[in-house]
Amino acid sequence: MQFKELIVQETNNICEQLSSYEDRHTSFKELFLTKDTINFGPIKLLDRASIAMRTVILFLTVLTIYFFSTLDYQSIDVLKGFTDTFVNFKTMLLNPYAQRFTLGEAFYNVVVTLGLAFLTTLIGGIVALLLGLLAAQNLAPKQVTNLIKGFVAIIRAVPTILWVLIFAVAAGLGSAAAIIGMSFHSISYLTKAYSESFEDLDRSVIEALMASGANWWQIVFQAVIPSSVTYLLSWTFLRFEINFANAVAMGAAAGAGGIGFDLFMAGGFYFDLREVGFITYLIIAIAIVLEVFSTNIKGKLQKSI
Amino acid sequence: MALLELKNVTKNYNNECCALDNVSFSVDKGEFVSIIGPSGAGKSTLLRCINRMVEASSGEISVDGVISSSLSKKKLRKLRTKIGMIFQHYNLVDRLTVIENVLHGRLGYKSTLAGVLGRYNQEEKSQAYRIIEILGLNEQIYKRCDQLSGGQKQRVGIARALVQNPKIILCDEPIASLDPNASKIIMDHLRNISKEMGITIIVNLHQVEVALKYSDRIIGVNRGKVVFDGAPCDLTTRQIRDIYGSESEDLIFELGERHAG
Known part of the structure; x- marks a missing residue:
């Protein structure tokens, strides 16, 4: 009863307000359709951010004009340069042909490169699993996590090729230095990825198991790893793909063997564009196979776990 | 001898006074005890001191005749197996x-x-x-x-x-995120556990009427102090005001009346 009365009263109030408004402005419709210009400032205000943005754009424009006007072409015909490059690409991509090795040998070398990627990912994954546990904030004391995270960030900041060259001082240029260097970088990359996956598990779940008397190792294997296993696997696959690309580069740059070394010889030693094209196609094919494979596995894992 | 005994338990976080202030009580086997009090009164801290998920700053807690504060890591694990715990967010x-x-x-x-x-x-x-x-x-x-x-x-x-x-089950607001039906099922199970299995149940609750209905004994906490400790029938509106502070008097009073009627 009371409620009904209240509503009636409210409705009356609103109606009164509306009619008084119409008295002042004749009607909403008129106000809406009025053609009088209203004095309004610019829509976008000139604040610090937009001034900075405009300065940067102006600076880059000036720099670009200056660059092209003062470029020293050193008697190279720019147009000819472009056409020659285009012809080179055409030979590489349209007439691939291997004459210094058979298809079987090429596949063997691909397997060597894949082996390099697999081994470094495996070593990296195992070590990173332990370090990742110690770097996860819900599992280890803050000092330890900060120490490991800082250490790992420094390793990650230096590119893989530099680590390989550093270890080449001790191990000699070759596959040993490549494996140590690439594993080193994989460890730091995967430690960060793993520890962040572990941190996804709520602190309170760990508290619940601690309250029932479980110890650290039991909690890690019964709660933390089962909760994050899909993340762990997808990060590891991603690193495997990165390591495959790295392994090709290491074959060329650090003499680690495999298909990368063939590529280096074909390009830098024999100047054989058709062979470079062949190897490029081979590498692309392997990369696509890896991508399809890992996507499939990830899909299956997400369904089952 | 009492199954659980707290003597002058005090807990300070970061040297600030006082999450728990000189709390003493004892609980017998098979008792159903509810702890009520406003948010931040120290209910959760009190529960977690019992199984040492939170370390008490001073005072003595004994569970089943074992004084918990000086236990080694291994013995603490063993003690914790005797104390079950359930949570508001289930923590599964x-x-x-x-x-x-x-x-x-x-x-x-x-x-x-x-x-x-x-x-x-x-x-x-x-x-x-x-x-x-x-x-x-x-x-x-x-x-x-x-x-x-x-x-x-x-x-x-x-x-x-x-x-x-377990000998004791600690429940940290077990029904705070459940609808009334599920809450009733959970509380009924807890009561059966305490009556039929003789397991002591200590529950943190926000719902005074649920505490009144189910518990053998109610402990009211405000600002880390025990301000009420007794049977549900002894809990008067005045004491509820002591526990929750004067502002909430009307609300709780109304709630109490509705459930009485």
Whole structure:
């Protein structure tokens, strides 16, 4: 009863307000359709951010004009340069042909490169699993996590090729230095990825198991790893793909063997564009196979776990 | 002798006074005790001091005749197996099945390696199965916990505590995120556990009327101090005002009246 009365009263109030408004402005419709210009400032205000943005754009424009006007072409015909490059690409991509090795040998070398990627990912994954546990904030004391995270960030900041060259001082240029260097970088990359996956598990779940008397190792294997296993696997696959690309580069740059070394010889030693094209196609094919494979596995894992 | 005894327990966080201020009480076997009080009064801290998830700053806590504050890590683990705990947000491992979560309650009894590998013996498995059946979860036994409703999750939480063969179960706001139906089921189960199995239940609650209905004894806490300790029938509106402060008087008074009528 009371409620009904209240509503009636409210409705009356609103109606009164509306009619008084119409008295002042004749009607909403008129106000809406009025053609009088209203004095309004610019829509976008000139604040610090937009001034900075405009300065940067102006600076880059000036720099670009200056660059092209003062470029020293050193008697190279720019147009000819472009056409020659285009012809080179055409030979590489349209007439691939291997004459210094058979298809079987090429596949063997691909397997060597894949082996390099697999081994470094495996070593990296195992070590990173332990370090990742110690770097996860819900599992280890803050000092330890900060120490490991800082250490790992420094390793990650230096590119893989530099680590390989550093270890080449001790191990000699070759596959040993490549494996140590690439594993080193994989460890730091995967430690960060793993520890962040572990941190996804709520602190309170760990508290619940601690309250029932479980110890650290039991909690890690019964709660933390089962909760994050899909993340762990997808990060590891991603690193495997990165390591495959790295392994090709290491074959060329650090003499680690495999298909990368063939590529280096074909390009830098024999100047054989058709062979470079062949190897490029081979590498692309392997990369696509890896991508399809890992996507499939990830899909299956997400369904089952 | 009392099963659980707290003597002058005090807890300060970061040298600020006082999450708990000189709390003393004792609880007997099979008692159903509710702890009520406003948010931030120290209810959760009080519960967590009992199983040393939070270390008390001073005072003495003894559980089943063992003084907990000086225990080594290994003995503390053993003590914790006697104390089950259930939580407002259930705190289950969502990606694992009901039976796996329930068996987690046995980890405290196992060697590190057996726990890591998840090897449970036949006796433990059949006990877990029995408890799951008592709590009415046998259809969900192989379901993943993230597919369960809130009430079912909380029952899994209770099963995990029961499979420990505990002497005490601590409940930290077990029904705060449940609807009235599920809340009633959970509270009924807790009462049966205390009456039939003789397990002491200590519950943190926000709902005064639920505390009045279910408990043998109510402890009112405000600003870390015990301001009421007695049977539900002795709890007057004046004492409720002492517990919750004067502002909330009207609200709680009304609630109390409605439930009386």
